[in-house]
Amino acid sequence: MATNNFPMSDPTPTSDNPPPADDALRLAELAGEVARLKDTLLRSHADQQNQQRRHQREREELRKFATAGLVEDLLPALDALALGLESAAKQAEAKAVAEGFRMAIQQLRTTLTGHGLAEINPLGLVFNPAQHEAVGQQPSAEIPEGNVVLVARPGWSLNERVLRPAAVFLSSGPAR
Numbered sequence: 001m002a003t004n005n006f007p008m009s010d011p012t013p014t015s016d017n018p019p020p021a022d023d024a025l026r027l028a029e030l031a032g033e034v035a036r037l038k039d040t041l042l043r044s045h046a047d048q049q050n051q052q053r054r055h056q057r058e059r060e061e062l063r064k065f066a067t068a069g070l071v072e073d074l075l076p077a078l079d080a081l082a083l084g085l086e087s088a089a090k091q092a093e094a095k096a097v098a099e100g101f102r103m104a105i106q107q108l109r110t111t112l113t114g115h116g117l118a119e120i121n122p123l124g125l126v127f128n129p130a131q132h133e134a135v136g137q138q139p140s141a142e143i144p145e146g147n148v149v150l151v152a153r154p155g156w157s158l159n160e161r162v163l164r165p166a167a168v169f170l171s172s173g174p175a176r
Contacts, residue, residue, distance in 0.1 A: 064116065064159045071117055072163050074108075075156055081105045120155030120166045122148045131155060133165040137172040145173035 085101035088094040109119075120131050125148055127134060132148065132155065140149045148168045155166030 065161065067115060068158050068161075068163060071112060071115070071156075071158055074112070075164055078105070078108060078112075079153065081108070116159040117163075118157050118160075120157055120162070121151055122155075122166055122168060123151050124148060127168070127170055131157070131162055131165055132168045134170050135167045136169045138169050139173065139175035140171040141174045143171040145171050147171050 081101055081104055085098055085105060088098035088101055091098075109117075122128070122132055124143060127146055127148060135152055138149055143149045147170065148166075149171040150169040151166055152169060153167040156163045
């Protein structure tokens with residue numbers, strides 16, 4: 001029987017013996033993989049939170065502006081009521097009709113205001129193309145050039161979003 005000159009060694013490393021280089025390399029690879037997976041998990045979690053916030057904002061926007069189409073369709077009727085009030089107010093025998101128009105307009109405006117509708121009536125203000133539509137110019141000694149001298153049709157906004165710009169005439173300054 002041949003004797004083996006190699007010493008028998010324990011296959012598990014002891015604290016006295018450092019692990020072989022392959023084990024240290026494998027440990028470093030696993031630590032890198034754990035760090036990569038942690039990073040992926042954190043990014044995924046952040047993406048999920050961002051998506052939830054985005055959906056919440058979209059739901060809020062939808063809630064705020066869901067009635068925009070209906071309100072836009074009501075604006076011409078509100079304009080017609082205002083014209084009827086103006087016409088009835090000019091006639092002495094139509095005082096009761098004028099009062100009825102005034103009450104109907106007030107009730108409709110109160111209801112629409114409660115749902116976020118606001119009138120844009122920029123008389124005397126500087127022209128703002130985001131809220132006003134210039135339909136003409138006329139001279140004015142009192143109102144500076146570029147400011148609104150006459151509102152032909154009021155504008156309307158719903159929750160600070162312009163539904164219909166105000167149709168305005170701009171001052172061209174003093175007559176020459």
